[in-house]
Amino acid sequence: MLELKRVCFGVRNEKGSKEILKDVDLTLEDRQFIVITGPNGGGKSTLAKLIMGIERPVSGQILFNGEDITDWDITRRAQAGISFAFQQPVRFKGITVKDLIRLASGDKALSTNGACRYLSAVGLCAADYVNREVDASLSGGELKRIEIATIIARQTTKLAVFDEPEAGIDLWSFHKLTHVFEKMHEEQRTILIISHQERILNIADEIVLIADGRIQKRGTRDAILPELLEVTGSCNFFKEDEA
Amino acid sequence: MAKKKTFIEDIERTLYDIKNEDRPVYKTKQGLTDEIIRDISAKKHDPDWMLAFRLHSLDVYNHTPLPVWGPDLSELDMDRIVTYVKPDAKMAGRWEDVPADIKDTFDRLGIPEAEKTSLAGVGAQYDSEVVYHSIQESLTRQGVIYTDMETALVEHEDLVREYFMKLVPPKDHKFAALHGAVWSGGSFVYVPAGVQVKIPLQSYFRLNSPGAGQFEHTLIIVEKGASLHFIEGCSAPKYNVTNLHAGCVELYVKEGARLRYSTIENWSRNMMNLNTKRALVEKDGLIEWVSGSFGSHVSMLYPCSILHGENARCEFTGVTFAGHGQHLDTGATVVHAAPHTSANINTRTISKDGGIAVYRSAVKVAPGADHAKCSVNCESLMLDDRSRSDTLPVMDIQGDEADIGHEARIGRISDEAVYYLTTRGISEDEARAMIVRGFVEPIAKALPLEYAVEMNNLINIELEGAMG
Numbered sequence: 001m002l003e004l005k006r007v008c009f010g011v012r013n014e015k016g017s018k019e020i021l022k023d024v025d026l027t028l029e030d031r032q033f034i035v036i037t038g039p040n041g042g043g044k045s046t047l048a049k050l051i052m053g054i055e056r057p058v059s060g061q062i063l064f065n066g067e068d069i070t071d072w073d074i075t076r077r078a079q080a081g082i083s084f085a086f087q088q089p090v091r092f093k094g095i096t097v098k099d100l101i102r103l104a105s106g107d108k109a110l111s112t113n114g115a116c117r118y119l120s121a122v123g124l125c126a127a128d129y130v131n132r133e134v135d136a137s138l139s140g141g142e143l144k145r146i147e148i149a150t151i152i153a154r155q156t157t158k159l160a161v162f163d164e165p166e167a168g169i170d171l172w173s174f175h176k177l178t179h180v181f182e183k184m185h186e187e188q189r190t191i192l193i194i195s196h197q198e199r200i201l202n203i204a205d206e207i208v209l210i211a212d213g214r215i216q217k218r219g220t221r222d223a224i225l226p227e228l229l230e231v232t233g234s235c236n237f238f239k240e241d242e243a
Numbered sequence: 244m245a246k247k248k249t250f251i252e253d254i255e256r257t258l259y260d261i262k263n264e265d266r267p268v269y270k271t272k273q274g275l276t277d278e279i280i281r282d283i284s285a286k287k288h289d290p291d292w293m294l295a296f297r298l299h300s301l302d303v304y305n306h307t308p309l310p311v312w313g314p315d316l317s318e319l320d321m322d323r324i325v326t327y328v329k330p331d332a333k334m335a336g337r338w339e340d341v342p343a344d345i346k347d348t349f350d351r352l353g354i355p356e357a358e359k360t361s362l363a364g365v366g367a368q369y370d371s372e373v374v375y376h377s378i379q380e381s382l383t384r385q386g387v388i389y390t391d392m393e394t395a396l397v398e399h400e401d402l403v404r405e406y407f408m409k410l411v412p413p414k415d416h417k418f419a420a421l422h423g424a425v426w427s428g429g430s431f432v433y434v435p436a437g438v439q440v441k442i443p444l445q446s447y448f449r450l451n452s453p454g455a456g457q458f459e460h461t462l463i464i465v466e467k468g469a470s471l472h473f474i475e476g477c478s479a480p481k482y483n484v485t486n487l488h489a490g491c492v493e494l495y496v497k498e499g500a501r502l503r504y505s506t507i508e509n510w511s512r513n514m515m516n517l518n519t520k521r522a523l524v525e526k527d528g529l530i531e532w533v534s535g536s537f538g539s540h541v542s543m544l545y546p547c548s549i550l551h552g553e554n555a556r557c558e559f560t561g562v563t564f565a566g567h568g569q570h571l572d573t574g575a576t577v578v579h580a581a582p583h584t585s586a587n588i589n590t591r592t593i594s595k596d597g598g599i600a601v602y603r604s605a606v607k608v609a610p611g612a613d614h615a616k617c618s619v620n621c622e623s624l625m626l627d628d629r630s631r632s633d634t635l636p637v638m639d640i641q642g643d644e645a646d647i648g649h650e651a652r653i654g655r656i657s658d659e660a661v662y663y664l665t666t667r668g669i670s671e672d673e674a675r676a677m678i679v680r681g682f683v684e685p686i687a688k689a690l691p692l693e694y695a696v697e698m699n700n701l702i703n704i705e706l707e708g709a710m711g
Contacts, residue, residue, distance in 0.1 A: 054662050078668035090663040094684030095677065103667045
């Protein structure tokens with residue numbers, strides 16, 4: 001399904017250049033559910049953005065269903081079935097929640113009821129939100145849940161990438177969110193989630209640990225979880241109750 | 244089959260660029276002389292007072308300098324402009340009686356279709372004369388008058404004489420004087436006291452003749468407690484010579500009356516659009532402007548509302564889109580001339596491909612116009628680094644206890660916003676268009692649906708590139 005081959009990424013600024021990802025090799029099989037975790041600044045979000053095409057690798061290759069998509073733009077990747085949920089979704093004036101869900105679903109005629117179903121799936125009282133603008137009047141948590149709803153609405157998704165979906169979401173809604181991922185998994189989608197949350201780690205097929213721009217470990221929950229603390233030092237960033 | 248406006252979101256740049264053969268029955272010579280003015284007046288069978296008015300206006304024009312502010316108008320050479328072009332058509336009350344090519348143009352612009360579905364009356368002007376006019380009989384029975392200015396001058400001369408260019412006198416500025424000298428065509432609307440015109444009336448002004456000017460005059464009087472929604476549309480095909488539009492709109496909103504005046508101006512890129520619009524609003528009256536400025540090479544347009552009676556109100560909603568080679572200087576003026584008057588001005592300007600969009604407003608609170616309230620909100624969006632957007636608000640507050648607010652925002656479309664939308668499978672261009680449509684949403688909301696769709700279509704055309 002997805003294959004990253006020796007992918008490198010770096011940035012250059014006035015202080016010089018900095019490597020973010022170094023020779024990352026990563027393979028996802030069809031219908032696999034993996035969670036990428038690791039300390040802040042380790043390169044997780046960059047990896048997600050490279051998969052979506054928001055960033056381009058300095059070197060290396062990205063293959064999707066056997067095709068080299070390294071030079072594909074975002075639109076082409078989206079049309080090929082890659083979906084991406086932003087860690088911090090963008091706010092827009094004059095664009096409603098329904099507009100965004102319709103856009104994501106690819107169904108210009110999607111009814112209000114249809115849009116509401118997706119909002120309900122993420123625990124939002126749909127009628128209160130469907131006609132609201134996606135602007136500064138929405139809280140960070142509301143915006144985040146709407147973001148997840150748009151990914152659910154995207155029926156053509158083959159690979160769904162979520163960048164820290166739990167960030168900003170309250171505990172109650174978080175329960176609903178884990179069900180969303182489980183359901184997507186049951187629907188035979190391939191899922192890649194960047195997360196620090198133990199409950200999300202618990203439902204993944206495999207966990208990949210990224211630190212210092214490299215993949216440090218990969219394995220099942222039982223194999224990886226005990227080792228996480230060693231790699232990440234005393235940080236308890238993935239404790240259960242952290243939302 | 245010829246393309247026509249479908250009111251769906253398709254991009255059809257050739258729609259507005261239909262060029263018919265220029266075959267007027269009469270055309271004045273180029274330029275502006277006493278002889279030409281007398282010639283126009285004679286052809287239009289003006290009463291003597293109107294000829295005198297035209298000659299006086301010409302004199303004012305000759306003694307009035309060009310404005311020293313705003314866009315460069317030096318390329319406008321009045322010696323090369325034909326000020327009166329009488330099309331080969333008599334005014335008809337049935338579309339079947341309008342010459343085929345002219346009817347076809349209006350057909351493709353969607354006017355007869357809109358007349359059937361959503362308008363209570365239509366006026367269609369082609370070059371200097373109105374070629375079609377209609378009004379629903381139920382309105383006529385209630386005393387509503389909707390006709391071309393020439394007919395009004397014959398059938399309602401006293402009313403025209405009382406109001407014509409009293410609100411915008413020739414001395415107002417050089418192009419008001421020009422208008423007074425050469426005006427032709429336009430619409431006259433009179434709504435008697437207490438009559439509510441529930442379905443809009445629309446006049447559409449089409450300039451077909453290359454190198455010509457269009458100087459239509461719109462005079463609307465909404466009497467005490469009456470209401471009206473009037474829609475004005477304008478367009479022209481592109482030629483490689485300068486065309487000029489210097490129309491004049493005078494709106495009289497009497498005590499407790501309401502008038503909504505919606506315009507989508509969509510001129511070709513060889514047009515100098517120097518238009519004057521003004522409303523006089525009496526006690527408890529309301530003027531609502533919805534103004535879309537698209538196309539033209541240069542535009543200067545600042546609809547003015549004089550809030551003359553206590554509690555008079557003004558709502559102004561405007562959008563301006565300047566692309567390559569365009570300098571659109573638009574805005575609004577409000578004069579608070581009585582106590583407890585209020586105004587809301589809400590505008591969006593967009594510039595692209597080196598286009599210059601200027602928002603210029605003037606808010607004046609006269610001495611004694613106490614407790615005036617005015618809120619100005621103007622937002623500008625620049626789509627690239629080559630484009631320019633300026634905001635030039637002027638406020639002159641002489642009344643007591645005034646509550647005046649001005650909020651201006653100038654921004655660009657962020658890459659992040661574009662990337663975000665492309666992750667949903669649309670192209671970067673579509674993403675930008677969606678963001679721009681969201682930006683102008685407050686204006687689209689103020690327009691009737693089919694005109695909102697037309698505005699979106701124009702935005703798509705502008706985003707695609709230069710039209711015409």
